[in-house]
Amino acid sequence: MTRAAHEEPNVLRLRRLGIDTYQELVVFLEMGSPICRSEGWGAESRVLVTHREKSIVATLNVTTTTLLGPHEASLSEAAWHVLGVSEGDLVRLTHAPAVDSLSQVRAKVYGETLTAAGILSIVRDIVAGRYSDIDLAAFITAFAGTKVSVDETIALTTAMIETGERLYWGRAPIVDKHCVGGLPGNRTSMIVVPIVASCGLTIPKTSSRAITSPAGTADAMETIAPVDLDLAQMRHVVEREGACIVWGGRVRLAPADDVIISVERPLDFDSSTQLVASVLSKKAAAGSTHVVIDIPIGPTAKVRSIAAADALEAMLHAVGTALGLSIRVVRTDGTQPVGRGIGPALEARDVLRVLRGAADAPDDLRARSIALAGAVLEIGSAAQAGKGAVRAREALENGDALRKFEAICAAQGGMKEPVIGRLTHVVRATGPGRVTGIDSRRLARLAKLAGAPRALAAGLELHARLDTIVEADQPLMTLYAEAQGELDYAREYLAANPQVIDLEES
Amino acid sequence: MTRAAHEEPNVLRLRRLGIDTYQELVVFLEMGSPICRSEGWGAESRVLVTHREKSIVATLNVTTTTLLGPHEASLSEAAWHVLGVSEGDLVRLTHAPAVDSLSQVRAKVYGETLTAAGILSIVRDIVAGRYSDIDLAAFITAFAGTKVSVDETIALTTAMIETGERLYWGRAPIVDKHCVGGLPGNRTSMIVVPIVASCGLTIPKTSSRAITSPAGTADAMETIAPVDLDLAQMRHVVEREGACIVWGGRVRLAPADDVIISVERPLDFDSSTQLVASVLSKKAAAGSTHVVIDIPIGPTAKVRSIAAADALEAMLHAVGTALGLSIRVVRTDGTQPVGRGIGPALEARDVLRVLRGAADAPDDLRARSIALAGAVLEIGSAAQAGKGAVRAREALENGDALRKFEAICAAQGGMKEPVIGRLTHVVRATGPGRVTGIDSRRLARLAKLAGAPRALAAGLELHARLDTIVEADQPLMTLYAEAQGELDYAREYLAANPQVIDLEES
Numbered sequence A, B: 001m002t003r004a005a006h007e008e009p010n011v012l013r014l015r016r017l018g019i020d021t022y023q024e025l026v027v028f029l030e031m032g033s034p035i036c037r038s039e040g041w042g043a044e045s046r047v048l049v050t051h052r053e054k055s056i057v058a059t060l061n062v063t064t065t066t067l068l069g070p071h072e073a074s075l076s077e078a079a080w081h082v083l084g085v086s087e088g089d090l091v092r093l094t095h096a097p098a099v100d101s102l103s104q105v106r107a108k109v110y111g112e113t114l115t116a117a118g119i120l121s122i123v124r125d126i127v128a129g130r131y132s133d134i135d136l137a138a139f140i141t142a143f144a145g146t147k148v149s150v151d152e153t154i155a156l157t158t159a160m161i162e163t164g165e166r167l168y169w170g171r172a173p174i175v176d177k178h179c180v181g182g183l184p185g186n187r188t189s190m191i192v193v194p195i196v197a198s199c200g201l202t203i204p205k206t207s208s209r210a211i212t213s214p215a216g217t218a219d220a221m222e223t224i225a226p227v228d229l230d231l232a233q234m235r236h237v238v239e240r241e242g243a244c245i246v247w248g249g250r251v252r253l254a255p256a257d258d259v260i261i262s263v264e265r266p267l268d269f270d271s272s273t274q275l276v277a278s279v280l281s282k283k284a285a286a287g288s289t290h291v292v293i294d295i296p297i298g299p300t301a302k303v304r305s306i307a308a309a310d311a312l313e314a315m316l317h318a319v320g321t322a323l324g325l326s327i328r329v330v331r332t333d334g335t336q337p338v339g340r341g342i343g344p345a346l347e348a349r350d351v352l353r354v355l356r357g358a359a360d361a362p363d364d365l366r367a368r369s370i371a372l373a374g375a376v377l378e379i380g381s382a383a384q385a386g387k388g389a390v391r392a393r394e395a396l397e398n399g400d401a402l403r404k405f406e407a408i409c410a411a412q413g414g415m416k417e418p419v420i421g422r423l424t425h426v427v428r429a430t431g432p433g434r435v436t437g438i439d440s441r442r443l444a445r446l447a448k449l450a451g452a453p454r455a456l457a458a459g460l461e462l463h464a465r466l467d468t469i470v471e472a473d474q475p476l477m478t479l480y481a482e483a484q485g486e487l488d489y490a491r492e493y494l495a496a497n498p499q500v501i502d503l504e505e506s
Helices: A034-039 A077-083 A102-109 A116-127 A133-144 A150-162 A189-198 A217-222 A231-241 A255-267 A272-285 A306-323 A344-355 A363-379 A388-397 A400-412 A440-449 A484-496 B034-039 B077-083 B102-109 B116-127 B133-144 B150-162 B189-198 B217-222 B231-241 B255-267 B272-285 B306-323 B344-355 B363-379 B388-397 B400-412 B440-449 B484-496
Strands: A011-014 A026-030 A046-051 A054-063 A072-075 A090-095 A175-179 A203-207 A243-247 A290-297 A326-333 A423-428 A433-438 A459-462 A475-481 A501-504 B011-014 B026-030 B046-051 B054-063 B072-075 B090-095 B175-179 B203-207 B243-247 B290-297 B326-333 B423-428 B433-438 B459-462 B475-481 B501-504
Touching (some): A026 A034, A102 A116, A102 A133, A116 A133, A116 A150, A133 A255, A133 B133, A133 B255, A150 A255, A150 A306, A175 A189, A175 A203, A175 A363, A189 A203, A189 A243, A189 A344, A189 A363, A189 A388, A203 A217, A203 A231, A231 A243, A231 A400, A255 A272, A272 A290, A272 A306, A290 A306, A344 A400, A363 A388, A388 A400, A423 A484, B054 B077, B102 B133, B116 B133, B116 B150, B116 B255, B133 B255, B133 B272, B150 B255, B150 B272, B175 B363, B189 B217, B189 B243, B189 B344, B189 B363, B189 B400, B217 B344, B231 B243, B231 B400, B272 B290, B326 B363, B344 B363, B344 B459, B363 B388, B388 B400, B440 B484
Parallel strands (some): A026 A054, A175 A290, A203 A243, A290 A326, B175 B290, B203 B243
Antiparallel strands (some): A026 A072, A046 A054, A433 A501, A459 A475, B046 B054, B423 B475, B459 B475
């Protein structure tokens, strides 16, 4: 070139403004810059940003003051990281090519059944970052209704596996366990994994952070040990201890899932199609062969009736079979939260109490973990049919599970005690009575208002269970927060929605 | 207060950074600022921003450099305008209240039928700016499928009327005319209005800007006369001339429509539910009593079959009746664009040729305008059944319609000649043949790539119609652009999609 690189109209120099727009990739240009004129761009245009061999598609925001010079551009923080650039680097900007797979989304919206190839094209474009947040919302909404066929769900799950990494462990069986969610406090994985591993099975557990709940397994585990391991570190832990409990997002298993979840979260959607695709794609990509799936059922859980559980189980089996996975569903009680804590650190504390055999360990968490671990031992052929729970209890009571958990934490980078929220408020019974209802969904919302899961130490601890009698002024729950605004907001919500815990005068 | 206002943690001073994020309202805060800590906010939080009595809900973006001080905030350009604030003003920031109507959107997604009250709550929240772009995309997708009932469509239309201004003209009938779109160049309104007004009917026409097409009536009219009139100015024009052709967005008729359209546009959705609700809410809110609706039918128009036209007409009548509107549907030929120009200025030029009786006026545009004006004259009782077209032709040929158009333009603020794109490229036939197909959708895309409608002067002009014979090298169309990048992009698209105009060797 005879001109300096940055004098080409399409090549600009990057300046870091440090604007964090969360997930959406944004590129900033000055409104009067030559490239805006020559390309005819305005706010909301979709722009291809290229640095050496790497490209991203970003939404254009224009600046109308002197933040940027005419030959400068900036990126949102997420875009900065994805493109892997530094202050002063040169980038080339061109029109983003049309995203062909969006016509598939449109077809789905208008009632058509998509082919496996059509669905794969959508998921490829999602993983490549070509979908704006608006496009993702349309895709999620289109697939959230009831009119998605089993074949489409199989195709979606397969596409989510194929567009990410796939792990192979060189042995079988590889067992796994997953809860479909909707039940606060149900952190059985952190107990099931060490029980099962101490009995000799291989269980490389990858978990999600919370989608719409106050805590995911990865969030709770993170209050005790590092979870952000890359693939090499994860393999090392599994080679050493036969198990791990890590955040799946780092090892790029079914990466479309995390992109989809980032828009599902503000939308507060949890459709069964996405649920099945999300769960099974992660399990299959992680190399699992035998999976136990816990489905809690209750009026305020995610699955609210036997009929809904039947439909979900059928879809899990249909898709699992197509993927070559052995699935065993265990239906559990979803009428009240499990354990006492709701929120990452508070739930982790319950887990440690169970593993340590503490006197104040929550009985229900302990019993569920034993039952689920027993099911895993059975499908992994480490216990005979009907004998799994007994073997699991033994491993828990003799300390094998605790020692295995400590070893896993050490292998993942070190173990610490979970830190609980420093601001508290005790909620007391207004009068004597029997606890006749506990609204899991409202409790989850309360814990989220208190700051969970973003504030790992926040949430609440229940002091009363269904059917117990309480006296006037007796503590029903304690709220924990790290920020005064969040504690206040939770208290306001409770004042406006007192029926989170129903008391009937006895 | 004993402390200075800006020292309260929730009160910050505004600095204008001039960032244009198009429609979405965004508030910027520095990551370490005290309010982020006390409220527990991070990127994507929804924040209530209050200045004196006015509030908006905005999405938070955090800055991680020294763009803003710890007690400062900034807003996206749209938010700046909506809130009506200036540099240095103080604003109070608090958590945005939960948007209850989103549970209605969720219910719709999962297959429920909504009540009128539920739909009104959604539309109220949309008009109040409480829906993020992601929420809007979910709403649009949920209502775009085929599972929306007539009652829901009536409820949506009614809600869109009730959440905006409603005009009353103190006389009847008030006639109106609307084309459902999908046919480039179909600017009959700009001819129908002066014809009808010159015959004594009152026709206060409010029009939209383009949604997914290369030009809307408001865009084309804007190349000749001001369209951005407020209500008082609009009334003045109608009092003087019995008619107007203005942009409806300024007078706050069915304001939910414009918010919805801003997300429909990038999604490229045009569902019949939204279409009926959009058209009839604007007409009813404008005070119309008798409306002629033009439905072009053709394989590449918006309505592609008789069956689809039947369904749309039935919905228009059902909803129109519920609203007390008299609707008359006129089905027209949608197999090729109308007139020669596609793009605001080029279509306006065609309109002026027809009104002026120029020798090169497009015959098809002229004939359609006469037919539609005739239908309006008949439903408005200014002509007997069957005699409307004759009366309309008379008003056009004797110059009454032209004089009325000039008077309307003068009353709206002045008349000028439309300015055409300065960069051109002539597309020529590759060999002799007969024109056997003209793809309206691809032509529209081509005009948009050339810059329409954002560049009013951009678009294309057709030189060949269906069934005509052309020679090798004969001009088929001319592309017009204002930016070299846009002209190039249009040419690339044409090279990759030569079948925009199909030629069969004869």
